[in-house]
Amino acid sequence: MRILVLGGDGYLGWPTALHLSRRGHDVGIVDNCVRRQYDHEMGVDSLVPILQLHQRVRLWRDVSGLNIDTYVGDLTDAPFVDEVFDRFEPEAIVHFAEQRSAPYSMIDRRHAVYTQVNNVVGTLNLIYAIAEHDPSIHLVKLGTMGEYGTPNIDIEEGFIEITHKGRTDVLPYPKQPGSFYHLSKVHDSHNIQFACRIWGLRATDLNQGVVYGQETDETSLDPGLATRFDYDGVFGTVLNRFCVQAVVGHPLTVYGKGGQTRGFLDIRDTLACVELAVTNPADKGEFRVFNQFTESFSVRQLADMVADAYPGRVEIEHLEDPRVEKEEHYYRAAHTKLLDLGLVPHLLGGPTLRSVLAVADRHRDRIDPAAIGATVEWRRTASRLLTAEPVLD
Amino acid sequence: MRILVLGGDGYLGWPTALHLSRRGHDVGIVDNCVRRQYDHEMGVDSLVPILQLHQRVRLWRDVSGLNIDTYVGDLTDAPFVDEVFDRFEPEAIVHFAEQRSAPYSMIDRRHAVYTQVNNVVGTLNLIYAIAEHDPSIHLVKLGTMGEYGTPNIDIEEGFIEITHKGRTDVLPYPKQPGSFYHLSKVHDSHNIQFACRIWGLRATDLNQGVVYGQETDETSLDPGLATRFDYDGVFGTVLNRFCVQAVVGHPLTVYGKGGQTRGFLDIRDTLACVELAVTNPADKGEFRVFNQFTESFSVRQLADMVADAYPGRVEIEHLEDPRVEKEEHYYRAAHTKLLDLGLVPHLLGGPTLRSVLAVADRHRDRIDPAAIGATVEWRRTASRLLTAEPVLD
Numbered sequence: 107m108r109i110l111v112l113g114g115d116g117y118l119g120w121p122t123a124l125h126l127s128r129r130g131h132d133v134g135i136v137d138n139c140v141r142r143q144y145d146h147e148m149g150v151d152s153l154v155p156i157l158q159l160h161q162r163v164r165l166w167r168d169v170s171g172l173n174i175d176t177y178v179g180d181l182t183d184a185p186f187v188d189e190v191f192d193r194f195e196p197e198a199i200v201h202f203a204e205q206r207s208a209p210y211s212m213i214d215r216r217h218a219v220y221t222q223v224n225n226v227v228g229t230l231n232l233i234y235a236i237a238e239h240d241p242s243i244h245l246v247k248l249g250t251m252g253e254y255g256t257p258n259i260d261i262e263e264g265f266i267e268i269t270h271k272g273r274t275d276v277l278p279y280p281k282q283p284g285s286f287y288h289l290s291k292v293h294d295s296h297n298i299q300f301a302c303r304i305w306g307l308r309a310t311d312l313n314q315g316v317v318y319g320q321e322t323d324e325t326s327l328d329p330g331l332a333t334r335f336d337y338d339g340v341f342g343t344v345l346n347r348f349c350v351q352a353v354v355g356h357p358l359t360v361y362g363k364g365g366q367t368r369g370f371l372d373i374r375d376t377l378a379c380v381e382l383a384v385t386n387p388a389d390k391g392e393f394r395v396f397n398q399f400t401e402s403f404s405v406r407q408l409a410d411m412v413a414d415a416y417p418g419r420v421e422i423e424h425l426e427d428p429r430v431e432k433e434e435h436y437y438r439a440a441h442t443k444l445l446d447l448g449l450v451p452h453l454l455g456g457p458t459l460r461s462v463l464a465v466a467d468r469h470r471d472r473i474d475p476a477a478i479g480a481t482v483e484w485r486r487t488a489s490r491l492l493t494a495e496p497v498l499d
Numbered sequence: 500m501r502i503l504v505l506g507g508d509g510y511l512g513w514p515t516a517l518h519l520s521r522r523g524h525d526v527g528i529v530d531n532c533v534r535r536q537y538d539h540e541m542g543v544d545s546l547v548p549i550l551q552l553h554q555r556v557r558l559w560r561d562v563s564g565l566n567i568d569t570y571v572g573d574l575t576d577a578p579f580v581d582e583v584f585d586r587f588e589p590e591a592i593v594h595f596a597e598q599r600s601a602p603y604s605m606i607d608r609r610h611a612v613y614t615q616v617n618n619v620v621g622t623l624n625l626i627y628a629i630a631e632h633d634p635s636i637h638l639v640k641l642g643t644m645g646e647y648g649t650p651n652i653d654i655e656e657g658f659i660e661i662t663h664k665g666r667t668d669v670l671p672y673p674k675q676p677g678s679f680y681h682l683s684k685v686h687d688s689h690n691i692q693f694a695c696r697i698w699g700l701r702a703t704d705l706n707q708g709v710v711y712g713q714e715t716d717e718t719s720l721d722p723g724l725a726t727r728f729d730y731d732g733v734f735g736t737v738l739n740r741f742c743v744q745a746v747v748g749h750p751l752t753v754y755g756k757g758g759q760t761r762g763f764l765d766i767r768d769t770l771a772c773v774e775l776a777v778t779n780p781a782d783k784g785e786f787r788v789f790n791q792f793t794e795s796f797s798v799r800q801l802a803d804m805v806a807d808a809y810p811g812r813v814e815i816e817h818l819e820d821p822r823v824e825k826e827e828h829y830y831r832a833a834h835t836k837l838l839d840l841g842l843v844p845h846l847l848g849g850p851t852l853r854s855v856l857a858v859a860d861r862h863r864d865r866i867d868p869a870a871i872g873a874t875v876e877w878r879r880t881a882s883r884l885l886t887a888e889p890v891l892d
Contacts, residue, residue: 184608215577215627219620226619226686227612230679234608237880258668259661268652268661268673273829275651277673280661281689286623289693293619293686296674300682304823304877430697436666484697487630 108132109384110194112181112232113202114174115159116141118248118317118376120333122200124324125377126384127172134175134194135163136203141334144210144341150477152334153350153469154320165330181228184235191239198244198384199236203228204290208252208429209340209482211287213489218286225290226297233301244387245298245309246380251369251399251439253292253313255282256432261439264311264395279395284431285484295395302393309392310383314376315369315399318345319458320465322374333373335465338477344405345370345454346462347478348412352420353466354473358413362427364406365434369399369441372452382447397441400451415459430484501525502777503587505574505625506595507567508552509534511641511710511769513726515593517717518770519777520565527568527587528556529596534727537603537734543870545727546743546862547713558723574621577628584632591637591777592629596621597683601645601822602733602875604680606882611679618683619690626694637780638702639773640691642684644762644792644832646706648675649825654832657704657788672788677824678877688788695786702785703776707769708762708792711738712851713858715767726766728858731870737798738763738847739855740871741805745813746859747866751806755820757799758827762792762834765845775840790834793844808852821876 109126113119114135127133139159145151157165163174175194179186181203204225205211211221229247236243254261257280266279278299281292301307320335336342337350348358371379379398388394403411406422413420427433445451452458466473482489502519506512507528520526532552538544550558556567568587572579574596597618598604604614622640629636647654650673659672671692674685694700713728729735730743741751764772772791781787796804799815806813820826838844845851859866875882 215624218627219623222619222623222686222690223616226615230612230615231608234611234880257670259663259666259670266661266663266673268659268663270652270659270661273652277650277652278675280659280670280673282671283689283693286690286693289686289689292689293615293682296676296682296685297615297679300676300679305880487627487698 107384108195108197110134110136110190110196110199111202112136112199113204115139116202117334117336118373119202120162121322121325121373122377122380123174124166124331125322126381127166127174128170128324129381134177134196135159136177136179136190138180139178148338148340150338150341150474153337153472154332154335154465156332156334157330162331165328169328169331181231182224184231187231187235191235196243198246198387199232200380200384201229201232201245201247205287207341208285208287211285212482212484214487221287222290222293226293229294230297233298233307236307237301237305241306242308242390244384245307246383247294247298247309247311249291249295249311249313250288251313251315251397252288253281253283253295254279254439255284256435256437257282258436263397263440263443284429299393302391306391308388308390310388311393311395312379312383312398313395315371316343317371317373317376318343319373319462321461322377339479339481345408345412348409349462349466350473351478352412352416352463353470354475356475356478357421357423358409360405360409360422360424361429362424362433364409364424365404366431367402367404367435367437369397369402369439370454371398371400372454372458374452375400375449378449379444382444382449386447396443397439398444399441401454402437402439411454411459415456416463428481428483500777501588501590503527503529503583503589503592504595505529505592506597508532509595510727510729511766512595513555514715514718514766515770515773516567517559517724518715519774520559520567521563521717522774527570527589528552529570529572529583531573532571541731541733543731543734543867546730546865547725547728547858549725549727550723555724558721562721562724574624575617577624580624580628584628589636591639591780592625593773593777594622594625594638594640598680600734601678601680604678605875605877607880614680615683615686619686622687623690626691626700629700630694630698634699635701635783637777638691638700639776640687640702640704642688642704642706643681644706644708644790645681646674646676646685646688647672647832648677649828649830650675651829656790656833656836677822692786695784699784701781701783703781704786704788705772705776705791706788708764709736710764710766710769711736712766712855714854715770730866732872732874738801738805741802742855743859743866744871745805745809746856746863747868749868749871750814750816751802753798753802753815753817754822755817755826757802757817758797759824760795760797760828760830762790762795762832763847764791764793765847765851767845768793768842771842772837775837775842779840789836790832791837792834794847795830795832804847804852808849809856821874823877
């Protein structure tokens with residue numbers, strides 16, 4: 107199948123592109139490489155060194171004998187999107203190409219506006235291009251479990267049957283997103299669902315949990331094929347961050363009580379889920395939603411697991427929560443649709459934790475302690491970061 | 500009270516500004532006058548002649564002795580928004596300043612992107628300005644009943660109590676908007692609700708029905724105070740359009756079966772509802788939703804009412820529905836919160852219908868038959884309008 111991976115230079119996009127390439131698909135990568143620009147802006151860097159996009163694609167050809175087309179440009183540039191469609195003629199599109207950090211979107215007004223315009227306009231251009239070039243192209247879009255928030259009832263996969271005053275309907279699951287980034291994903295979901303309805307597009311919205319891990323079967327073939335690993339306060343996700351903190355002897359920083367519970371998954375399961383979605387496409391006109399995670403943990407549980415897995419001494423520190431969120435809450439979310447398609451999860455345990463700790467340990471000389479602490483405060487309209495950028499406030 | 504009316508040069512913004520001014524409030528108008536630019540783009544014009552913003556504000560001073568400050572600029576221009584806040588120091592803000600036509604948003608990709616960026620970024624800039632200048636400023640935001648779509652259960656006012664698998668929560672009412680314009684309003688609602696939660700803002704979302712009528716107590720004081728009256732296929736709303744069609748002997752054009760049922764209200768009730776919302780503000784941190792309409796009608800019912808009220812012969816023509824919507828459906832929507840605050844509705848009957856018909860008749864020499872037919876097709880990604888604009892498709 108001819109598959110375009112949008113955002114194919116990123117943490118998950120790159121290993122997904124390699125995985126689909128190795129599985130026999132013709133893969134094209136679209137990326138504007140702006141994720142690397144965010145590093146310059148924030149004064150941080152991937153813990154694991156990564157090659158340039160063109161270099162890593164060349165290396166993949168050398169290692170695997172497989173070619174990946176690359177298109178460097180921006181989805182908010184509609185003529186560029188049209189040109190890519192004309193040249194690559196995709197049958198499926200995997201869309202990772204969005205600003206994906208909640209704290210980044212909460213830095214200040216400018217970053218909130220950037221995040222929503224970038225994500226919403228890029229996706230609008232994409233659905234118009236699909237409708238105009240070939241409505242049968244299957245859009246596989248990365249959403250987030252964070253779209254749902256933490257309701258006091260069970261979270262379902264995209265839709266919920268509601269009986270109200272004696273009548274019943276199946277309606278979109280109500281959304282309570284927790285940052286301007288999460289909001290942008292909710293906006294996308296509404297826009298895509300509408301496009302499926304009016305133009306008969308086919309789309310799968312993957313509401314993904316928090317991903318951990320850094321190594322996949324393909325990236326492990328050569329150090330130059332490594333994907334990025336973020337541990338900073340803005341782009342780092344919680345388990346990867348905890349492993350870096352453990353390795354440098356920094357207390358694991360838990361926000362508030364640490365009762366915040368979320369869905370999690372192994373990076374290798376992200377690749378498997380995307381492949382399952384692509385090879386089992388949605389029907390014409392169908393907008394379907396899969397909750398893409400394998401296990402739920404509270405932040406406090408994760409901290410304890412990392413502390414247990416690390417051979418040295420690890421302290422846990424409770425900081426005032428910079429986000430506005432419930433620190434203890436009900437959380438139960440359905441996630442059976444990908445299992446029904448055949449997903450066999452990698453569950454979180456000692457071996458996986460030790461492998462992530464090993465990644466952090468291998469690159470410990472590259473760890474910048476200032477980056478660990480940098481954070482963004484939800485209650486302020488402009489946060490002063492601890493890193494190099496002079497944020498105006 | 501010091502009240503800013505954003506979009507105060509428009510169909511509803513202008514009479515709202517006059518009404519609040521006459522009721523003793525200090526009123527400021529913010530508008531970029533882009534609504535007038537859409538007329539140039541589409542090759543259409545308000546049926547009732549209207550003065551320039553600066554002229555009509557001067558005339559209001561002459562007629563009433565009351566001053567209205569005017570700020571001409573764009574909400575997507577954040578420094579402009581800050582300057583207006585610094586100079587006017589509002590206590591409440593009534594926000595009409597969005598692209599408000601569903602067909603306009605569906606013309607093509609460019610108009611869809613314009614509508615969502617204009618509406619979402621303008622509102623983001625506004626909520627940041629409120630949070631930074633004075634979080635106690637009450638935001639009264641115009642939403643639309645079209646955010647809900649046509650679910651098969653009763654529509655509630657913004658929130659619904661859901662019992663699911665033995666647990667209960669009150670959650671945002673699920674939204675199924677029917678155009679990229681309606682989607683932009685859903686995006687706004689999610690963004691504003693989040694701002695209330697994290698910054699403690701106070702906001703009222705007025706999910707308004709379709710407005711009819713053109714004359715209010717204040718605009719009637721002088722012909723130069725008139726507000727606009729749109730009858731074209733892009734900006735005209737259904738009842739006003741039917742009255743114009745009746746006057747020129749054009750069949751009333753009903754889309755499909757005409758069973759599409761919506762909430763409606765008189766323009767004078769819009770003014771009363773906004774005033775009720777402003778004078779009974781939301782609490783700190785509260786995001787409340789009022790459904791702002793007084794009666795529900797199907798399109799077919801409205802056509803019959805106009806035909807009955809018009810002294811001459813009126814035909815009704817059923818066209819293929821250019822929109823993607825249900826032509827027959829359940830529709831029952833709650834609208835008690837504004838009644839509880841004291842709204843006394845002007846219901847639709849012979850006198851109101853005859854007054855709208857009289858407006859159309861008075862200006863019949865200005866009616867452009869080409870504008871009546873111009874329409875936009877939801878199923879196409881680029882519509883060729885019947886008017887002057889050469890739309891590329």
